Amino acid sequence: MTTTRERRTQAERREGTIAALLDATVACLTERGYAATSTAAVCAEAGVSQGALFRYFPTRQALLVATAEHVATRNVEAFRTTVAGASVATADDVAAVLGHLRRAVLSPTNQTWRELLVAARADADLRVALHPARESLHAQMLAAAADLWGEHLGADDLAAVLSIVVNMLDGLAFSALDPDPTAPPGRTVERALRLLAEMIVRHYPSPMEQHA
Amino acid sequence: MTTTRERRTQAERREGTIAALLDATVACLTERGYAATSTAAVCAEAGVSQGALFRYFPTRQALLVATAEHVATRNVEAFRTTVAGASVATADDVAAVLGHLRRAVLSPTNQTWRELLVAARADADLRVALHPARESLHAQMLAAAADLWGEHLGADDLAAVLSIVVNMLDGLAFSALDPDPTAPPGRTVERALRLLAEMIVRHYPSPMEQHA
DNA sequence: TCACATAGAAAGTGAGCACTTGCTATCTAT
DNA sequence: ATAGATAGCAAGTGCTCACTTTCTATGTGA
Numbered sequence: 001m002t003t004t005r006e007r008r009t010q011a012e013r014r015e016g017t018i019a020a021l022l023d024a025t026v027a028c029l030t031e032r033g034y035a036a037t038s039t040a041a042v043c044a045e046a047g048v049s050q051g052a053l054f055r056y057f058p059t060r061q062a063l064l065v066a067t068a069e070h071v072a073t074r075n076v077e078a079f080r081t082t083v084a085g086a087s088v089a090t091a092d093d094v095a096a097v098l099g100h101l102r103r104a105v106l107s108p109t110n111q112t113w114r115e116l117l118v119a120a121r122a123d124a125d126l127r128v129a130l131h132p133a134r135e136s137l138h139a140q141m142l143a144a145a146a147d148l149w150g151e152h153l154g155a156d157d158l159a160a161v162l163s164i165v166v167n168m169l170d171g172l173a174f175s176a177l178d179p180d181p182t183a184p185p186g187r188t189v190e191r192a193l194r195l196l197a198e199m200i201v202r203h204y205p206s207p208m209e210q211h212a
Numbered sequence: 213m214t215t216t217r218e219r220r221t222q223a224e225r226r227e228g229t230i231a232a233l234l235d236a237t238v239a240c241l242t243e244r245g246y247a248a249t250s251t252a253a254v255c256a257e258a259g260v261s262q263g264a265l266f267r268y269f270p271t272r273q274a275l276l277v278a279t280a281e282h283v284a285t286r287n288v289e290a291f292r293t294t295v296a297g298a299s300v301a302t303a304d305d306v307a308a309v310l311g312h313l314r315r316a317v318l319s320p321t322n323q324t325w326r327e328l329l330v331a332a333r334a335d336a337d338l339r340v341a342l343h344p345a346r347e348s349l350h351a352q353m354l355a356a357a358a359d360l361w362g363e364h365l366g367a368d369d370l371a372a373v374l375s376i377v378v379n380m381l382d383g384l385a386f387s388a389l390d391p392d393p394t395a396p397p398g399r400t401v402e403r404a405l406r407l408l409a410e411m412i413v414r415h416y417p418s419p420m421e422q423h424a
Numbered sequence: 425t426c427a428c429a430t431a432g433a434a435a436g437t438g439a440g441c442a443c444t445t446g447c448t449a450t451c452t453a454t
Numbered sequence: 455a456t457a458g459a460t461a462g463c464a465a466g467t468g469c470t471c472a473c474t475t476t477c478t479a480t481g482t483g484a
Contacts, residue, residue, distance in 0.1 A: 034334075035247040040471080060473090160403040163400055167382075170379075172383075177329070191369075203414060225460090251442060260463090271442080272442060427484090428484105429483100434475100437475095441468100449462080454455100
């Protein structure tokens with residue numbers, strides 16, 4: 001008695017294997033880090049052989065670049081949905097957005113992206129390969145932020161605020177060494193995010209601000 | 213005819229070799245990154261044999277932990293001297309401090325510290341080994357910041373401001389992938405630091421602020 | 425149905441890894 | 455001066471790495 005033999009086209013098998021490899025690479029990078037993400041580890045996680053991996057990705061680096069582009073699109077989508085429709089009229093509003101962004105930034109795909117960025121600092125080839133994805137990511141996040149803040153912020157101010165926010169959140173994510181990233185944020189972090197929200201709304205008061 | 217034979221005591225030889233190894237590890241970590249910092253690479257950089265390395269550091273990880281503690285003390289000293297005696301009365305003052313801090317954060321010892329922090333995220337042993345140094349670093353930076361801002365900031369506010377500033381600078385350093393870290397900061401970064409300075413002095417006006 | 429192309433598994437291969445072993449050179453105490 | 459200790463070198467050792475080769479299973483076009 002054989003298990004149900006599902007018939008799949010070549011294209012389906014191919015895409016299924018590639019997707020499994022990309023997901024496994026994300027898992028390995030977040031759980032083990034860049035140095036320990038070997039091709040053998042990825043294949044074990046994905047449940048395929050190394051032969052399968054090297055059929056689709058000629059080198060380990062090609063796999064990592066493909067993974068980077070994979071997570072980059074997911075990250076920008078997460079950023080957009082987190083920010084879409086939110087209000088930034090009051091400090092509470094901005095603080096809420098920052099809190100949601102902080103959680104998004106701790107997701108596996110964001111961890112993966114950062115892990116690859118750090119590795120790219122010491123690897124010229126990886127750096128070049130990641131450059132277009134970086135540009136696209138930045139542009140799309142700027143667009144989403146512009147949508148959030150409306151037009152009463154100049155392009156330069158918008159870019160500056162975005163830089164402060166995302167760099168601070170990235171810095172937080174880098175130094176968050178707890179094994180459980182969904183743990184309570186800690187008082188200092190919460191206060192810092194709250195303070196940043198207050199500073200932003202004070203510096204850029206919304207024209208339609210309404211006090212509760 | 214032999215070259216000048218300098219006579220050194222055992223302690224001098226020992227300390228010289230250890231210092232060379234620590235410096236070489238810093239160089240390897242900043243130039244090649246964590247994954248490529250092998251014991252062989254460190255020894256080649258230091259000009260000693262692997263036997264010498266393993267005489268003083270029983271494992272590669274022990275070398276990395278020792279290097280972490282080495283750079284941690286240097287980093288806190290750099291932070292203190294950068295901040296010592298500075299004024300935070302005006303936005304220009306704060307912006308200047310942020311600019312100096314940004315350069316300090318891009319130094320090799322700071323790059324090394326960050327590289328090890330990232331590696332610690334995926335390595336439980338390294339994480340616990342680095343924990344005391346992390347605590348000490350944070351406490352000393354808080355003390356230096358308190359010295360800078362005086363007493364008209366509560367401890368909680370001080371910690372929050374410090375968190376915003378150092379996390380944003382760390383985030384900037386992580387995403388600064390230029391081969392030359394001393395390159396001009398770029399307009400967005402400059403504007404972001406300037407904006408952050410303005411927001412801070414507006415939110416926490418110095419009681420003795422004097423307009424030029 | 426059957427020649428052919430593609431997907432993927434299994435078992436390599438040399439290079440580089442962390443680390444060890446044994447030996448020589450240098451310093452120190454007597 | 456010399457015996458013993460320490461510093462440091464050179465050559466291993468087994469293992470894992472990225473990657474290859476070979477071969478089998480499966481889907482595809484005629």
